[in-house]
Amino acid sequence: MTSTSSPPPYTAQPTITVAQKLELVQAELEVAKLRLRKQAGERQGKQRVASSRRAVLQRLVPRVVKQALSPPLEQTSSPVPEIHAPLDHRRIAWNMILSEEHPPSGSALASLKKMMLRDLSMETHHSGKMLLLRTITASSMHSSMQTAYAVEDERGDIELLTIHDFAVTTHPSKAIQNGTFFVVKEPFYRSVLDEDCVLCVDHPSDIVFLDADSPILPDAWRSEVIDRSSVEWKQAGNHALQDQQFVEAERCYSRALSALTAAQADDFARGIIHRNRAQARLCLHRHDGAYSDALAGVRVLPKQPDPLAEIQNVRALYRAGRAAYELGAFDNALSAYKSITAISPFNEDCLRELKRTQSRIVEQTTGVNIWKATGPSAHGTKVDHADFLRRTEARQTAHHGRGLFAVEAIPCGDIVLSEKALAFVPSPVDPKTFNLVIPPGATRGTFGTQIDIWTEVIQRIVADPSIAPKVLSLYAGPNYPPLENLDVPIVDGSPVLDIFRIENIIEYNSFGYGHDPELTSFGNAALTTPGLNNMDGSMGLWVHCSAMNHSCLFNAEHSFIGDMIIFRATRDIAKDEEITTLYKEINADYDIRDAALRTWGFSCDCKLCEADRTCPETPTRKHLMEQTRDLLLQLPLIKALVEPRTAVMMFEDLLVKIEKTYPEEYYHNLPRLGLITLHRYCAFAYARAEPEKSIEHALACIEAHGYKFTMTDDNFEIDRTNAMSAPQVVDQLMNVSRYKAMKGQTILAGKIRELALQIYIIVNGEPSGFQTRYGKA
Ligand SMILES: C[S@@+](CC[C@H](N)C(=O)[O-])C[C@H]1O[C@@H](n2cnc3c(N)ncnc32)[C@H](O)[C@@H]1O
CATH class of the missing domain: 2.40.50.140 (Nucleic acid-binding proteins)
Incomplete structure (x- = not known):
């Protein structure tokens, strides 16, 4: 038809x-x-x-x-x-x-x-x-x-x-x-x-x-004033709480508080309502209000023992502890639980929460051994761990707004910081649809999980306005100058929040990551994939590390475990040195790289970008890299038409040409990104027939990432001042290690394997998956 x-x-x-x-x-x-x-x-x-x-x-x-x-x-x-x-x-x-x-x-x-x-x-x-x-x-x-x-x-x-x-x-x-x-x-x-x-x-x-009896309403609309006493409102609240109608319970308890007469407004009656409302608010994830209600529900204990008052205080303090924990205020939670132990030393719930809180406080000061604590099952979930931020702080930079700086020396491979997301949306299991939101005046849109993050951040601030300053302190793009007052005003009981500012904050500060098939065996290794890719990826907003600026010659690499982001030092970082990371997976083609960074409103001024910008050979290299890409796309055809050896020679020919576009006076000690793909391919192509040549290419691939590698029979020296940690480096190091082991240089092989493992941990956040991918030593 x-x-x-x-x-x-x-x-x-x-x-x-x-x-x-x-x-x-x-x-x-x-x-x-x-x-x-x-x-x-x-x-x-x-x-x-x-x-x-x-x-x-x-x-x-x-x-x-x-x-x-x-x-x-x-x-x-x-x-x-x-x-x-x-x-x-x-x-x-x-x-x-x-x-x-x-x-x-x-x-x-x-x-x-x-x-x-x-x-x-x-x-x-x-x-x-x-x-x-x-x-x-x-x-x-x-x-x-x-x-x-x-x-x-x-x-x-x-x-x-x-x-x-x-x-x-x-x-x-x-x-x-x-x-x-x-x-x-x-x-x-x-x-x-x-x-x-x-x-x-x-x-x-x-x-x-x-409310239906609000005095603002016109007479024709207003229902009769519901003339309930405070006790009746409280009872209505209790029923609603029992029925898990938490919104209604909160409303009834609020009315109960305002209906308290001066005569009733004693410590006892008020305390009960506050404690009950604290419970309703805990269930609604309104932790600010739950915390203040719980504290308002703590009674001054009389001199003589008063078992009822003690029970009521245990309840109130427990709720205060739970709310403070959820707000990440672990010290407040600890003091609430300690106060309970003074009243009731063997309260099991309290002792369990006390222990949990103490673990978080230890993590805040010493860092958590996150992979041991969570295990691989943490992927895509919210994990119960604390931030480890004390090694870094935000300071003003000369030209890049705020930046993050090391407050102590951080050795290569160490955790620079680990942080729990303020808002986190795991990638949808079954991404059938995604939303695209574009305000009429805007030139860019918000996609997929980015919209969910936007919603989550707004919901969190509306529920707990105390977290607003953290979010509102973040860079919001050129149209939103920094706010003088970061506290969100509360008018008529609601935090006055500009959703468009929040959208811009998400746009400039959130991290998205998807799992690259090539990296899946790297456990948690993740790519920052802003823009289009986010529609499939997990996404989060991490506040402290949002002060971190970009550099193509970054010194901190990030990865993700559950909703925690982990930064590790890619080389030794000195005290007071600025910490930088990659905003976007690095592209060897300067124009592509620059265009990607311009979506954040800047051009990178690192030494590598400077060299690419000023070197007269850059356009020639771009052309050669395009040829490389075309050749790789046609590889199956080429292999069918010519001998494998001839195919490799075509790539080696391109390699020689691209190498010439990296004059030493511009690229001294810098990565030569345009060589990586070709060396990688040649290392692979020669692996069986000519292992020596394969290892030459493997080492050259590592050097193209900026590593200066000098080897003796049983040792090596490495300069990684401008080096980039990357999964390919681990792969190639393991190729070299295996080759050296095969040649009987077991000490050297072992040391190279150790280096590979270190870079693997930097890239991946943690060691899991290394043995699965590369086998036992
Ligand atoms: C996530 S924020 C980083 C912190 C920000 N500098 C601040 O003041 O809060 C991202 C913004 O920082 C700036 N930025 C980051 N890296 C930069 C760089 N290498 N050069 C210039 N600006 C940079 C850009 O404005 C970018 O949109």
Whole structure:
């Protein structure tokens, strides 16, 4: 059967790669953005045109820019070979955040003037105003990141409201029911793609939910004031807690506290409510509030023994300990647990938590032997360990903003720091869809797990505003100058958080990693793979190490175990030396490398980049490297047509030519990255027939990474001032070690193996997998 209507643009493609699909999406997006901007420009400041109830309800049908693409994707030899996860059945869901980046309202409800829907102007932020509304429908998915509701004001006008998921998922109930009352602060009424306007809420604090008996509500809407005593509210809270309705429990306990009369406001009654609310908040992962409630629930013990007061204090202190532990405030947790042991020395729960807390404190000071502590099963999970940060601190650099510096000498191979993620999203097991969010004014988008990290960071700060300064201290790109005050203001009970600043912080500071098939036997070895690759990878935000700048001649290599990032010194680091790492897997082609780093807004000024920039041979080398790439792609064909020896000679010929593009006056003691692939290939090709030649290439491959290697019969010296640790170096060292062992130079072979193991640990974070890959000594 044939259809007369033209097929949607994507289904015309028999198969399509992710890269091609993204290109299509990007192109369509550009058209949409242009249309939207034109439409917005024409409408700015014009009076809202009222819609009928029926028309608004019809608009609730999900409609915006969501593509579920039918043809299965195929991985081809497309220019994005870095996408490794199986791509079958992947679908792309994309959507735009429809507002230009704009700050949240920082005004208190009491200072805002009420307005009505009919007073709205299009494309306008209504500063100093607020809308009092109620939902008249349940939610409907508006796009993959926004939820839509029909809402009405007290005059009965109705409109479509879209709430960014951050605002919904950070709302305690995570779901807004039909009939919910709320205020939208300083509303923004803006265009969407299909000629309509919607009210929109992007920032969590721009919406304030109201109880049904709130005095702000008009009489016609307000239910009778629920006249409960504090004790009744507390009992309602207890029931809700028992039923695991933690949001409701917290609300009831809060009402119980405000309903306390002066006569009831004694230590005893107040203490019970605080302790109970602490429990509800622990269950809601609101550790700031749980901690302060728990402490408020600690009673002053009378002089005479009072078993009830003691039991209550044990409860309160235990909750304080748990909350402090989750906030990473291990000293506070320790002191809470120690106070319990003074009351109840054999409390088993307390002793267990006390021991756990003590282990974290030891880890903070001495570092954790992370691989022994976690084992390989930790991959992709959140591990229970503490940061080890005391060897480094953030300081101002001369030209690169803040940087991370060693506060003590760190020997090669040692842990520079290990840090637990503030937010971590493991790669999806079954990545069927990924989201793409591009604000209309932006030239870049946010993809896949990066969006999940964004959500997680916002949720964490909304739950625990005490962590905000850590996040807000991070570099947020050129459009967001540093904040003078890092504490997030709390207005009407909500932290006022700019989701667009957070998005930029994630963009510039998060690490993403995917597992390269070539590296899987390297246990945890991970590549930093920003951009496209993130859609499959695990991703996290690690705050302390975010102060670390990039250098192609880095001195710290990072790897991941669970949600911990581990940096190891790739050479001896002196006290007060700046610690640097690779932001992006290094490319031998300077133009490609530079373009990648420009996405972070800078050009690297390391000696290697300087040499590549100034050496007159760089363009010739680029051309030769392109030839190398072409030859390697055609290798199966070449092998079929010519003798293997001839094929190798073709590569050796290229090697000689590329070597000449590295004049000593520019590249003295520097890596010669353009030689690595060819030496590696030749080492492999000669391995069986001419092992001596293979070892020559293996050593040359190591040298091309910047290692200066001088060997005697039973020893070697190595200069690694500008050397790069890499899995290929370990491979080649092990080739040399095996060869030397075969030749009877067992001492030398053993020493080279030790060096290989050290570099393996630097690259991999830990030694697991080494024996599996290279066998026993
Ligand atoms: C993760 S932050 C690193 C810390 C940052 N310098 C700060 O002040 O907080 C990344 C940003 O640091 C800057 N940066 C990092 N490495 C750099 C380098 N080698 N040269 C110039 N700027 C660099 C860039 O602005 C980059 O977007």
